[in-house]
Amino acid sequence: MEKQMFTDRFASVFGTESFFKKQKRIALKNCGLIDPENINDYIYADGYKALGTVLTKMTPKDVVETVKASGLRGRGGAGFPTGRKWELTAQQESDEKFVVCNADEGDPGAFMDRSVVEGDPHTVIEGMAIGGYAIGSSKGVVYIRAEYPLAIKRLIKAIDDARKENFLGKNILGSNFSFDIEIRYGAGAFVCGEETALIRSIEGLRGMPKSRPPFPAAKGLFGKPTLVNNVETWANISSIIVNGVDWFSSIGIDKSKGTKVFALAGKIVNTGLAEVPMGMTLREIIYDVGGGIPNGKKFKAVQTGGPSGGCLTDKMLDTKIDYESLMQAGSIMGSGGMIVIDEDSCMVNIAKFFLQFTQDESCGKCIPCREGTKRMLEILTRITDGEGKPGDIEKLEELGNVIKKASLCGLGQSAPNPVLSTIKNFREEYEEHVYQKKCRAVVCEKLITYTINDKCIGCSACRRACPVVAIKGAPKEAHSIQQELCIKCGKCFRSCKFHAIDKTSEAKEQK
Template sequence: MADKQYKLTFCDGSGCLKNHAREFRQLFEEELRRHQIQQNVQIHLSGCLGMCTKGPILIVNPGYIMYGNLRPEDAAEIVQEHLVNGRPVSRLIIQEDHLYNRFFRIFGDSEFFGRQMRIALRNCGVIDPEKIDDYLAMRGYEALAKVLTEMTPQQVIEEVKKSGLRGRGGAGFPTGLKWEYTAKQSDPEKYVICNADEGDPGAFMDRSAIEGDPHTVLEGMIIGGYAIGSRQGIIYIRAEYPLAVQRLKKAIEDARREGFLGERILGTDFSFDIRICLGAGAFVCGEETALIHSIEGFRGMPRPRPPYPSVSGLFGKPTLINNVETWANIPVIIIDGADWFSRIGTATSKGTKVFALAGKVRNTGLVEVPMGTTLRDIIFGIGGGIPNGKKFKAVQTGGPSGGCLPEKYLDTQIDYESLAKAGSIMGSGGMIVIDEDSCMVRMARFFVEFTQDESCGKCTPCREGTKRMLEILTRITRGQGKPGDIEKLERLGTMIQKASLCGLGQSAPNPVLSTIRNFREEYEEHIHQKKCRARECTALLSFVVQDNCVGCGACKRVCPVNAVSGNRKEKHSINPNLCIKCGQCYDACKFNAIAKV
């Protein structure tokens, strides 16, 4: 009888399931029952572990012993030998040394982390971000050494192309192609830029990645510099991320000291250095041409493309811009190989994606999952579902440029194309869950207010159009909506999409158009019946005292306009003509006797 508790993790990814992982698990559980040790064993299911060719996979903790290629008859042996007798079955143990497994060693046994697959964030939460030694111990800068000594720039580009990696900033342009275009330019002076100007409300993927593991971003950039023939890298990061900036600075200093940055890196002929450029937090500066203008010292405003930055970017020189998460993937692709990387994900989108899961969901946090995971798996699996027994209403992806997807899209497999088809976008990775208590019109209004505020003003449709949209939406939420407003919003939205120069304007109407498409009835209720079903638009509500009022007077005391009347211990009432709908009485009532109707 085993005297200590074991934690077992079964891979439940689709590759393993094809190899009868579920049947194996059932057999295994029968064996546990036969030996009557099931109470000493805790079983977890994990998402894809990236070892699909060796499935089914089972990991036994303590010790992090990994079994692979399991056949039905192995179940009895593992239970008998390992779990009962305490002798791991060496003939079935597999050695896998993929970079992301380090994270899994510590976090793999919990429901929230176990179902994730961490590539870009592989070291976040595992190493001390301020110690280059920790990074080196995790095979840090090995990819750089491999590239400098064993690969030509052309081979590096081929490897990145073969991996199928696409830009993680949102648009999903194939990274390898971008590298190739920039490398082809004959200009001897080229630049590498890391776009860390993360601006979506509620998104913090890049911040966490840099704060948790700054060196991987640097390593990715140096490899990029080698591939395209550049000597100078720039990280454009917003000044609102002081800790991230501080850790980057420390990382750059350490890397210089160790000879990973500067002249003649690791004794080769290749020289490359990185500097940090602080942005002032304008949303539009996440757009690449605006970002370049900002680095050059001009006002952050986009310009028409082409020419693309890969031809004429920073100071008119060929420039390679990638997002933080894209850079963080590069060392893994070099070490574990493009073949391995391209096995993860869907036909068109390879690898993993980081999402910042927020809103009305039990487990909020950073989530990195393989492409092809369904929205349902993320929200109800990893996220643990909606708290307080509320009903799921929609999920908003892609921040202010994205859209709201209702329940019928929950089984959408996440990749660039499927999200676009469903009417939203991948974006940089914001994911906000909305429950039945949130009003979709207000939600749309919030995002338009944001983009309206952040519009740089260059294109009239974006500058004036979003302003008009905001006015209409504000009117609707105040109960002053008019018939024809929805059509007007649709017309305006399509026009802004078509006539704006950059991504900000082209995508600004998305939150409105997608909520109209999926929740048109809510707009109609607001306009025609002056009703808000989520009871969020206070102007459309009236506060009414119900019969269970005990007459305590709490509401009367807090009312700022003396709209509440009634004697002690008698039912009170609210005068609708005086009420300003501030909601204070509703919050003050201890008996839930005030209703919003």
């Protein structure tokens, strides 16, 4: 079953020719092409060549310099220069250092890390070993979501196999360098993707972030210098070593080199993972790679960066995909979630969805995030429930700004983004909800009017489904809904097999 799933997704990745043509695969280079449970497949595909090169021909400093020169930036979200992070950790004097792989992928709608670990676990192991050599660490930890059983299984096997072949363990490949990796499991807390929270979790504690400085590079896991990178970042390392800095930095643009894996989802023809060179425009990835919007619907927005990101409009479709351009446009690269939204989606509801997520995942340590996201969610909920009050939109902005600027960690600092960016780009939809009690996408339940049209055959299914007896009509005769009784639960709509119930949302007169 699990194996089946992976191949399904693989098929969806390679399904259409154009989908594949514009992609450039580095992190995903082996995914789907090799047997992830066979180390020889990986070795055959130049695997562990980089580790060999590093151990025999390069000093740790050379490795750090190479990663620095490549221009690689963290693929987990913030885009911090990877080489700089390595350098900072390498510079620390300590009897013990750690290399950590963040595989606590948590953005709803993103699954690139899972795919890499499931499809090519050795590339992560190799990257970590190289990182260990570069910063002078002999201990690696992979922190992975417990919800990823197949990835865990394959990773365990890969680590075992790598040990047998002496790619891990004592005196790797006859060198003086020893390095091993252990696995720690997450337990369902999105905030643990934040590196200080992740470290707390590995230490066996509640995953509550700590303020920085000190940064993990100086004082991380067990108080020791720690290098944390995410799966996709680690998966880039061996290719950089094998193919060289020039090759890598030739891909992408200015400050964003290489590729980025995106998880295309939502209202798009080709859903799945796509690895594209940095600098490609949103339009190219949505229409050329993703195949555009299905069912002839109109594009409305694209959401990038998951719950930490923002929604961009059709006017921004020519924005280049790189850290700075996305930030400038009001969103972020994030870990690579990309959700396409068509006219059937309500932007207020989308913002509420993301905020609900971050509010639920807030660790509760700092006040702006714990209390502020709750209040924002309450305001959004009343707006979508048709109870929005004048001033609510402004309150959302005020709260959003203080949460952004005063929260302790990245989760809180970015939690208001989906709301602030939709207010900025779709303010009229908010205003319609608040002042006209109208949801133009006909999504917000409480703003919907249900009416029965002439397709009704009088089967009475809706009448039976209605919990408040708001539907009248004799069997085999057209039914009707008494609007003053209707509680807008939608049960009648779900029960009708004849498309005889219409959902509409029109501007209402203000009392």
